[in-house]
Amino acid sequence: MAEHREFFSRRLHSLLGVIPIGVFLVQHLVVNHFAVYGEESFNKAAGFMAGLPFVIVLEIFVIYLPILFHAVLGVYIVFVAKNNTRKYGYFRNWMFYLQRFTGIITLVFIAWHVWETRIQIGLGNEELNYSLMEGILTNPIMFWFYLIGVLSTVFHFANGLWSFMVSWGITQSPKSQKIATNATVLVFLVVSYIGVRTLIQFAYGV
Amino acid sequence: MAEQSTITFIITRQDNPESAPYEETFHVPYRKNMNVISGLMEIRQNPVNAKGEKTAPVYWDMSCLEEVCGACSMVINGTARQSCATLVDQLEQPIRLEPMSTFPVVRDLIVDRERMFDALKQVKAWIPIDGTYDLGPGPRMPEKKRQWAYELSKCMSCGVCLEACPNVNDKSNFIGPAALSQARLFNAHPTGEMNASERLNGLMEDGGIDGCSNAQNCVQVCPKGIPLTTSIAAMNRATNIQAFKNFFGSDNAH
Ligand code: HEM
Ligand code: SF4
Numbered sequence: 001m002a003e004h005r006e007f008f009s010r011r012l013h014s015l016l017g018v019i020p021i022g023v024f025l026v027q028h029l030v031v032n033h034f035a036v037y038g039e040e041s042f043n044k045a046a047g048f049m050a051g052l053p054f055v056i057v058l059e060i061f062v063i064y065l066p067i068l069f070h071a072v073l074g075v076y077i078v079f080v081a082k083n084n085t086r087k088y089g090y091f092r093n094w095m096f097y098l099q100r101f102t103g104i105i106t107l108v109f110i111a112w113h114v115w116e117t118r119i120q121i122g123l124g125n126e127e128l129n130y131s132l133m134e135g136i137l138t139n140p141i142m143f144w145f146y147l148i149g150v151l152s153t154v155f156h157f158a159n160g161l162w163s164f165m166v167s168w169g170i171t172q173s174p175k176s177q178k179i180a181t182n183a184t185v186l187v188f189l190v191v192s193y194i195g196v197r198t199l200i201q202f203a204y205g206v
Numbered sequence: 207m208a209e210q211s212t213i214t215f216i217i218t219r220q221d222n223p224e225s226a227p228y229e230e231t232f233h234v235p236y237r238k239n240m241n242v243i244s245g246l247m248e249i250r251q252n253p254v255n256a257k258g259e260k261t262a263p264v265y266w267d268m269s270c271l272e273e274v275c276g277a278c279s280m281v282i283n284g285t286a287r288q289s290c291a292t293l294v295d296q297l298e299q300p301i302r303l304e305p306m307s308t309f310p311v312v313r314d315l316i317v318d319r320e321r322m323f324d325a326l327k328q329v330k331a332w333i334p335i336d337g338t339y340d341l342g343p344g345p346r347m348p349e350k351k352r353q354w355a356y357e358l359s360k361c362m363s364c365g366v367c368l369e370a371c372p373n374v375n376d377k378s379n380f381i382g383p384a385a386l387s388q389a390r391l392f393n394a395h396p397t398g399e400m401n402a403s404e405r406l407n408g409l410m411e412d413g414g415i416d417g418c419s420n421a422q423n424c425v426q427v428c429p430k431g432i433p434l435t436t437s438i439a440a441m442n443r444a445t446n447i448q449a450f451k452n453f454f455g456s457d458n459a460h
């Protein structure tokens with residue numbers, strides 16, 4: 001195995017993007033969507049998640065370490081590509097470029113978001129509840145920052161699902177890859193809706 | 207364009223592997239049905255640039271002149287392709303010729319594609335049939351399989367797919383699409399199949415198949431229409447299975 005370290009790291013990077021990070025992302029946006037049903041619903045759902053047994057162990061092994069690995073190797077992967085969409089403007093080449101572009105945006109967004117919420121809660125400066133997010137998102141600048149951040153992350157996840165299916169040799173034929181493109185567009189639209197709907201709820205109370 | 211009496215070439219030249227590249231313009235008398243190479247041959251006959259100065263003839267590589275050897279590949283008006291198969295009548299003027307940027311320049315339009323041959327070695331893109339005695343005829347190949355494998359066998363190591371790939375560059379060690387597809391070709395062969403795991407392990411070495419991130423330019427640009435991205439996905443599946451066999455152990459891991 002040792003002599004195939006690079007291969008192994010890249011496959012792990014690909015796997016982590018979906019399991020657990022992608023699963024966590026969808027779960028996170030769905031749970032947050034409880035905000036749409038009212039302040040109490042959100043507080044109950046978020047409180048349930050925060051009250052899971054061994055929550056810190058879960059967070060470390062299901063979220064922090066996988067994202068850290070994926071992000072560090074991800075930045076390296078971004079660095080070694082020489083994007084050439086100007087010369088070769090094919091659809092998949094653009095997706096390749098956007099996968100890298102959204103990776104970087106997502107990194108900035110996640111770092112800020114975690115600092116502003118989880119770390120502040122951990123330090124005891126803030127409390128996990130509806131008004132924390134309301135306070136952040138009623139600022140129009142932060143609303144736009146979050147909007148871009150959420151769309152970028154969801155795009156990265158959805159398009160990542162497509163390339164995950166190729167990296168693992170699931171979609172081989174051009175036809176199956178085409179259908180996977182359509183399916184991942186649908187994933188992008190649905191998950192984006194869930195995320196953005198929640199942002200609007202926090203920002204405008206509707 | 208057919209009425210024109212001269213054509214103009216702007217050629218990126220380089221005197222040796224270490225020296226700096228520079229551009230030189232040439233006017234060449236027009237003939238009907240010229241390809242880019244016949245234009246270069248005119249320059250070789252009369253190496254005088256557009257300013258009327260005598261200069262060294264432009265160097266380029268070629269062999270088959272019918273798009274099967276790949277030696278004459280260069281970047282023509284921004285697109286990497288074979289200069290023997292590129293017709294002047296179908297090009298915008300002036301015609302810009304550059305060496306492919308993925309490979310080290312030897313001189314003018316000649317590049318060193320050795321890395322492609324190293325890549326073929328890494329994935330063992332051949333069928334070992336040598337023995338100390340006559341091994342006899344090999345197993346037969348199903349006709350249906352032969353048909354798609356034949357498509358893969360058209361690769362001429364021209365380098366166009368490496369030139370188009372955003373992951374093949376001097377910052378990355380990725381060997382490029384061509385060799386990945388060749389591993390599939392030889393693994394499809396009934397005799398080659400006996401060494402399939404060796405090729406798969408070669409694909410898993412550093413710079414191997416994991417360097418692909420599915421930009422899929424290769425399949426768009428390959429002059430031979432090789433289904434490179436299908437090959438890559440097929441080899442992704444095969445290497446993953448091989449990796450599991452290697453790790454957990456399997457009687458079929460050989
Ligand atoms: C919520 C966070 C994230 C999720 C859900 C996620 C998910 C994914 C998925 C599913 C893939 C596809 C893997 C494959 O091609 O097989 C992927 C690829 C990628 N990710 Fe992420 N990712 C996240 C964060 C990041 C961050 C912060 C970066 C850092 C810049 C990053 C950089 C990349 C890159 C460069 C690729 C392309 C890898 C390749 O094509 O070989 N990702 N991601
Ligand atoms: S796969 Fe196609 S583009 Fe790539 S080297 Fe072979 S013939 Fe050239």
Ligand code: FES
Binds near residue numbers: 269290
């Ligand atoms: S000379 Fe052989 S491909 Fe052009």
